[in-house]
Amino acid sequence: MKKNISLLVAVLLLPWLLYFSAGQSWVRIIDFSLLYLMLSLGLNVVVGYAGLLDLGYIAFFAVGAYCYALLSSPQFGIHWPLLVILPIGAVCAGLFGVLLGAPTLRLKGDYLAIVTLGFGEIIRIFLNNLSSPVNITNGPQGISDIDPLHLGSIVFNHGLVFGDIRIPSVINIYYLFLLAVIITMIFSSRLERSRVGRAWMAIREDELAASCVGIHTKRYKLLAFGLGATMGGLSGGLFAGFQGFVSPESFTLMESVMILCMVVLGGMGHIPGVIVGSLLLSILPEVLRETAGWQRGLFGQVIVDPANLRLIMFALALVVMMLVRPEGLIPSALRRKEMQHE
Amino acid sequence: MNNLLELNHVSKRFGGLVALKEVSMHIPEQAIVGLIGPNGAGKTTLFNIITGLYRPDQGELLLRHQPLPVGMPHKIAQHGIARTFQNIRLFNNLTVLENILVGRHMRSQASVLGAILNTKRTRLEEKNIREKALFFLNYVGLTHRAHDYAKVLSYGDQRRLEIARALATEPQLLALDEPAAGMNIKERNDLALLIQQIQQDGTAVLVIEHDVKWIMSLCQHITVLNFGEVIAAGDPHAVQNHPKVIEAYLGKGQHHAA
Numbered sequence: 003m004k005k006n007i008s009l010l011v012a013v014l015l016l017p018w019l020l021y022f023s024a025g026q027s028w029v030r031i032i033d034f035s036l037l038y039l040m041l042s043l044g045l046n047v048v049v050g051y052a053g054l055l056d057l058g059y060i061a062f063f064a065v066g067a068y069c070y071a072l073l074s075s076p077q078f079g080i081h082w083p084l085l086v087i088l089p090i091g092a093v094c095a096g097l098f099g100v101l102l103g104a105p106t107l108r109l110k111g112d113y114l115a116i117v118t119l120g121f122g123e124i125i126r127i128f129l130n131n132l133s134s135p136v137n138i139t140n141g142p143q144g145i146s147d148i149d150p151l152h153l154g155s156i157v158f159n160h161g162l163v164f165g166d167i168r169i170p171s172v173i174n175i176y177y178l179f180l181l182a183v184i185i186t187m188i189f190s191s192r193l194e195r196s197r198v199g200r201a202w203m204a205i206r207e208d209e210l211a212a213s214c215v216g217i218h219t220k221r222y223k224l225l226a227f228g229l230g231a232t233m234g235g236l237s238g239g240l241f242a243g244f245q246g247f248v249s250p251e252s253f254t255l256m257e258s259v260m261i262l263c264m265v266v267l268g269g270m271g272h273i274p275g276v277i278v279g280s281l282l283l284s285i286l287p288e289v290l291r292e293t294a295g296w297q298r299g300l301f302g303q304v305i306v307d308p309a310n311l312r313l314i315m316f317a318l319a320l321v322v323m324m325l326v327r328p329e330g331l332i333p334s335a336l337r338r339k340e341m342q343h344e
Numbered sequence: 345m346n347n348l349l350e351l352n353h354v355s356k357r358f359g360g361l362v363a364l365k366e367v368s369m370h371i372p373e374q375a376i377v378g379l380i381g382p383n384g385a386g387k388t389t390l391f392n393i394i395t396g397l398y399r400p401d402q403g404e405l406l407l408r409h410q411p412l413p414v415g416m417p418h419k420i421a422q423h424g425i426a427r428t429f430q431n432i433r434l435f436n437n438l439t440v441l442e443n444i445l446v447g448r449h450m451r452s453q454a455s456v457l458g459a460i461l462n463t464k465r466t467r468l469e470e471k472n473i474r475e476k477a478l479f480f481l482n483y484v485g486l487t488h489r490a491h492d493y494a495k496v497l498s499y500g501d502q503r504r505l506e507i508a509r510a511l512a513t514e515p516q517l518l519a520l521d522e523p524a525a526g527m528n529i530k531e532r533n534d535l536a537l538l539i540q541q542i543q544q545d546g547t548a549v550l551v552i553e554h555d556v557k558w559i560m561s562l563c564q565h566i567t568v569l570n571f572g573e574v575i576a577a578g579d580p581h582a583v584q585n586h587p588k589v590i591e592a593y594l595g596k597g598q599h600h601a602a
């Protein structure tokens with residue numbers, strides 16, 4: 003308990019420390035990494051618990067983001083409040099999850115991965131082309147001037163002033179996202195230890211044996227797709243409100259792969275692992291970006307483009323991990339115990 | 345005695361191969377029924393039909409005179425038929441206890457909402473699931489392995505765990521596909537005792553086994569399959585002396601070489 007409280011205090015103080023030591027851009031990076039964390043938690047339900055390899059997960063993030071964008075921007079002149087559109091986005095994404103999951107119920111492993119990959123791309127291509135004959139998504143230009151995240155008169159995207167204290171916008175957003183992450187985390191961990199979570203894991207381990215103990219496997223697979231997508235949609239809504247702008251470019255296959263890496267790197271199906279994986283992989287690229295400056299300082303020019311360096315590091319990290327720690331960086335206590343036995 | 349399960353003229357083909365041909369048999373309430381026959385006779389296929397993994401091409405299955413849903417394993421489990429597999433199928437990366445907790449799935453209700461909100465009802469139910477799981481763990485004598493991974497258990501213990509998982513669904517019929525395979529004499533004897541205990545506690549057992557002596561001493565009733573057909577059925581003594589059974593077991597490979 004004491005440990006938990008000190009952890010909470012540390013997490014609450016973190017943005018301030020970063021803000022004063024490294025500057026506001028780093029807090030912004032952490033804000034984004036919280037969104038990635040939510041996405042990873044959602045994908046973890048599908049891949050980690052139910053064992054369904056989904057390579058199109060970013061589509062649900064896109065659905066959530068576009069729901070938010072369409073319902074609170076000049077695009078249609080609709081400006082609904084946050085507490086209405088966030089749930090709408092999440093539910094829409096969840097429905098898409100079920101809809102896209104339904105045709106894949108008979109597929110497994112590689113086949114499932116390929117089909118979900120295709121579905122993910124289809125959604126992105128739709129967003130890219132739904133600008134004519136009726137302009138819905140505004141095509142590749144995307145939707146801009148999206149309303150900021152706000153509750154009544156509190157606008158999270160702006161700084162808040164309480165007497166003498168001014169809370170910078172990035173820190174407001176941090177707290178908002180942190181709240182969303184904590185809620186998602188509580189939900190996932192409760193699911194994990196429930197009858198529902200056990201049914202998922204049984205399906206992951208042996209679908210046929212699971213059905214023979216009375217688990218309606220199709221229903222539980224759809225449930226995993228739907229709930230995972232809901233979490234992705236929620237994250238997408240927050241993303242749209244934070245950025246003020248969405249376009250299909252943000253939702254490429256590379257992003258799906260990235261989130262999958264986050265889930266796998268830390269230790270699939272185990273929340274602390276997912277946290278470490280997603281924070282590492284979302285913050286590391288930004289650290290690598292700094293290397294451009296160092297390279298210029300050292301060699302007078304940028305030798306390796308940081309974006310490429312990032313991919314090289316990813317590949318290296320995954321290969322090394324598969325060799326050294328196939329169970330993930332932070333495997334569950336049980337898994338660790340077992341590894342010692344062997 | 346009343347029949348728990350009745351199969352009438354059940355047939356199953358795989359392409360040109362007739363795996364089961366007009367098989368009729370019945371399992372009385374609370375009996376131990378043996379199913380024997382040479383390799384490839386169709387025993388496992390019959391199990392797969394009873395438990396809904398395959399749909400029969402023909403014939404009907406009646407559970408207490410009611411038609412059993414075909415081809416829907418989870419529905420059949422809910423009707424009270426549980427099984428184990430010839431090649432053990434446990435949830436390997438779950439613990440022994442978790443395997444049995446999963447077995448309680450259809451005896452509990454918690455939904456996503458109940459789980460997320462962690463309602464009082466969910467917590468009570470969860471407590472109940474755990475107690476029941478521990479009971480079945482103890483029933484098969486695996487309490488000391490509760491927190492080990494299923495996959496690290498010995499072969500014999502894995503078989504017992506699979507039985508415990510099936511029992512946790514509180515079935516009326518427990519179907520065991522070669523539960524004694526790969527066990528030593530002591531394990532076999534213990535298994536026979538366990539099966540008798542299960543029967544005494546009110547569950548009928550259908551068991552496949554190659555060891556004729558073992559199964560003869562265990563069962564009140566035996567059905568013999570050969571090339572997908574029932575060639576004999578009845579009490580162990582009568583079956584053992586049935587000319588077709590003797591021929592199937594001794595003359596195997598000579599009479600049916602074509």
Ligand SMILES: Nc1ncnc2c1ncn2[C@@H]1O[C@H](COP(=O)(O)OP(=O)(O)OP(=O)(O)O)[C@@H](O)[C@H]1O
Nearest residue numbers: 358361363381382383384385386387388389390430
């Ligand atoms: N899914 C399937 N597809 C095609 N043929 C099958 C299938 N399942 C079983 N068979 C065939 O049906 C026949 C009966 O097989 P089954 O597994 O039921 O035999 P068995 O009596 O259980 O044998 P064993 O004692 O070796 O376990 C065999 O010839 C087998 O090859």
Ligand SMILES: [Mg+2]
Nearest residue numbers: 387388389430
């Ligand atoms: Mg068999």
